[in-house]
């Protein structure tokens with residue numbers, strides 16, 4: 001039988017496997033945005049993941065809530081702060097939010113096994129992403145924030161976006177025509193990038209690298225934020241106009257997912 005997860009995967013970061021017993025139960029622990037562990041430990045059985053596999057995501061209409069992901073490895077850094085302000089704008093409008101730092105979630109990049117063609121969710125890798133898929137599916141609103149690393153999004157954000165490949169349906173033509181099972185569900189997103197330098201050129205592909213895949217997946221990008229000239233950890237707090245704009249974006253997102 002194919003192993004349920006890579007046993008060589010060593011616990012690292014904040015999301016880790018704590019064991020697997022005879023009932024094939026996988027236990028996960030993941031901190032929430034404030035670093036507290038969700039209910040002390042969040043458990044997800046392989047069975048519940050199978051239930052998700054059996055459901056057609058096309059028919060699972062998302063709830064009016066917002067899920068935010070920060071792609072920075074720097075805890076409490078600029079991306080985390082920008083994300084928090086965007087989510088503050090959502091909560092001000094009485095919509096629920098949840099957020100995670102991708103660097104706290106143990107997952108691998110897509111291995112291109114194409115098992116998702118048949119299974120309709122990623123089954124080639126059973127890792128932290130298996131925990132994140134239900135959160136993405138359930139939330140109508142999505143916020144992605146990444147610092148610029150070498151003119152692009154961070155490796156965490158890139159790997160996260162690649163793992164959303166499992167939401168595509170392809171036909172058998174070459175090149176294959178495709179559609180997204182997340183499309184036509186009113187999904188909306190806000191994206192933000194932050195970098196040290198002062199020009200759009202120095203931010204490189206950061207915004208494009210989030211916008212284009214999200215649009216392909218069926219999200220409408222309702223707002224974007226580019227933040228320049230910030231290097232120091234939490235230095236963005238000094239840019240009051242950025243904090244205000246971030247909160248406004250969150251507020252707009254809330255209004256649109258509520259419609």
Ligand SMILES: Cc1cc2nc3c(=O)[nH]c(=O)nc-3n(C[C@H](O)[C@H](O)[C@H](O)COP(=O)(O)O)c2cc1C
Pocket residue numbers: 072073074076077078079080146147148149150151152194195196197198202203230231232233234
């Ligand atoms: C590996 C690495 C590569 C970076 N590459 C760029 C870059 O190409 N352009 C730029 O303007 N800033 C670059 N920066 C600076 C960060 O984008 C900047 O410090 C940002 O504020 C970090 O945000 P954070 O606190 O959310 O991690 C780089 C930083 C690191 C660590």
